[in-house]
Amino acid sequence: MAGMLYQLWQVVMKGADVRPSCRLESEQVMFRSILIPIDLGHVEKSKQAIETVTRIAGKNTKVKLVNIVGDVPTFAAAELPGGVIEKAKESAQATLQNLEGVDALKPEFEVRSGTPATAILAAADESGADLIVIGSHQPGMMDYLLGSTAARVVRHASCSVLVVR
Numbered sequence: 001m002a003g004m005l006y007q008l009w010q011v012v013m014k015g016a017d018v019r020p021s022c023r024l025e026s027e028q029v030m031f032r033s034i035l036i037p038i039d040l041g042h043v044e045k046s047k048q049a050i051e052t053v054t055r056i057a058g059k060n061t062k063v064k065l066v067n068i069v070g071d072v073p074t075f076a077a078a079e080l081p082g083g084v085i086e087k088a089k090e091s092a093q094a095t096l097q098n099l100e101g102v103d104a105l106k107p108e109f110e111v112r113s114g115t116p117a118t119a120i121l122a123a124a125d126e127s128g129a130d131l132i133v134i135g136s137h138q139p140g141m142m143d144y145l146l147g148s149t150a151a152r153v154v155r156h157a158s159c160s161v162l163v164v165r
Contacts, residue, residue: 033062035129036107037120037153040067040095045135048164050101053133063107065099066123067092068116085113117152124159132161 034053038046057063069088072080089111096102096109112119124132136150154161 031057031061031131033064033127033129034131034133035120035124035127036063036065036133037116037123037135037149038065038067038096038099039116039135039137039149040092042135042137043099045137045164047100049133049135050099050105052162052164054101054104057105062127063105064110064123064127064129065096065102065107066110066112066120067096068119069111069113070116071114089113116149117156120149120153121156121158124157130159132157132159134161134163136163136165 034057036046036049036053038049040046053063069085069092072085077085092111093109096111110123112123114122120132120134123129132153134150134153136148150163154163
């Protein structure tokens, strides 16, 4: 296990491509299923996460990109024109499919609504992910007060989490 973690560190920190050595003796890949939460407000961090997964994923690794559309309070949703939330989800789905570098991963795409950290954790559990690769941005004042989404995912995930800066 320590050797696998060192290899993962080499990939992330040094940009090394160790895919052949990421195989265990029984020809299993290091990660069978990887979830990449995409924040369309910080696409540059998403690109880094996609590049990292491209380097560590085996050819049989299932990759899933998920975007979370935040919940709209009921009192605000009542004032929105019909179909606005569905259109936002469709737009997010199209944006996910057109992100640079995703073609090489052949991922599944999903757009969910909800609180970002909770929805990411639910998506990881439902898809059986054994790794979440999440981007982190420079913390703002609200992050210091409330904590970031990445921090909540790291604290509560039932699988390994790789935070890309």
